Amino acid sequence: MSVYYTEEHEWIRVEGDQATVGITDFAQGQLGDIVFVELPEAGRQVTKGGEAAVVESVKAASDVYAPVDGEVTEANPALGDDPSLANSDPEGEGWFFRLRLADRSQLEGLMDAEAYQAFVDAP
């Protein structure tokens, strides 16, 4: 199992050809109180860098992009009932959706945890 990160502050946890996607703790901190999350339906094809979800904080709406190409297999039903899970446990219970990877080689361009931390810490 490996976890990768994007410059748009999404994480993707990969197990075989399945992956789980969410937003990072840094992202949720920047967004503030999350009050609604619009998630993709199962079966939808998403493309790397394309819009996959919308996260609404009290202040504003922000797009969440797909880190890689793939087919959505499941959206997190818990977020519909309690969007604040994306604040309280962004890299756990607050995951956004799962997908089936279309092209594993796309993972190579993403950051690991250490590189992402350095990216976030950069002035």
Next chain:
Amino acid sequence: MSEAPDRILPLDGWHVARGARMVSFAGYRMPIQYEGIIAEHRWTRESAGLFDVSHMGQLIVAGAEAEKGLESVLPADLAILKEGRLRYSLLLTDDGGIVDDLMATRRGDHFYVVVNGATKEGDIAYLSERLPRTVVLDHMKEQALLALQGPKAVDVLARLAPGVEQLGFMTGGAFALGGGAAWISRSGYTGEDGFEISLPAARVAAVADLLAGEEEVKPVGLGARDSLRLEAGLPLYGHDLDTTTTPIEADLGFAVSKRRRAEGGFAGWPRILREIEEGPVRRRVGLAIEGRQPVREGAIVVDADGDEVGKVTSGGFSPMLEAPIAMAYVPSASAEPGAEIRLVQRGKIFQAKVRPMPFVPHRYHRKGAA
């Protein structure tokens, strides 16, 4: 496009030291939030929130013709305004558009006027051009402005500035606070009881420390200021009001006083009178949005054919109602409470219903009321 760097307000370091996230607003670096917008919002409704609104323009309008001069640009009846009393009013264009909204207080031999931060330079230019030459306009740049808002604001401030508890809503006076003088009025922008405190910038950090040191008080940022005023149904200039909206369209007819309405003599009177008599073509209303997803400023109001007939001017999530709410301009025929409104945002359709404002009841301290 290059932008001027944000100007720094007297409490800048104070906010940063308390963990505020600073953003650019109205040309200033200002705190958007400290612990979080929802927590700060609820704290204000339950206890007392301290807001730094020093970006706002504080003006003195003085001279024998000050009252007459101001009455030529705004629709309030200043002649009957008593000493130490505030009025909400609007600077108007000749065709009834809104240049800014403001609070005017009669204070001794002058009027003390508070205008919006983002529009103050334009307001000063407008007033300088329109007021009689004998009127002296002073922009008090060395004056800071704090707001202490919430049901416990009166308990806190009465301990530190005894006598403020005697003020009724929309009245003010001079009080000793933190070892110096401050002008304190019972007013605000949250729908709650509370106070606005005008004092020299040199003393504002000490007074902010004093207030924030009370257990009922937490600092509150611009984010909650916006969600609080939205719940209270209060318009925000530059969003819900601008030079293309009139006071009647904006549902601010209360700001056009009876005498002024009958006599006129202020910018925009013909159109405003016509709209009072015949009704405006569109009106600012409150909307309750179906579902949980907020609809934001810029979303469009569409009719049954999908044609644009209005727009959302403010929208967000109400922490108290735990539901999305908005303000929008809609055709007058659809402006009554209960009317079904259809909105489009990013290609998606939202259903909404017109509902009376405020969304959350005001709790002002009106003298004479229980």
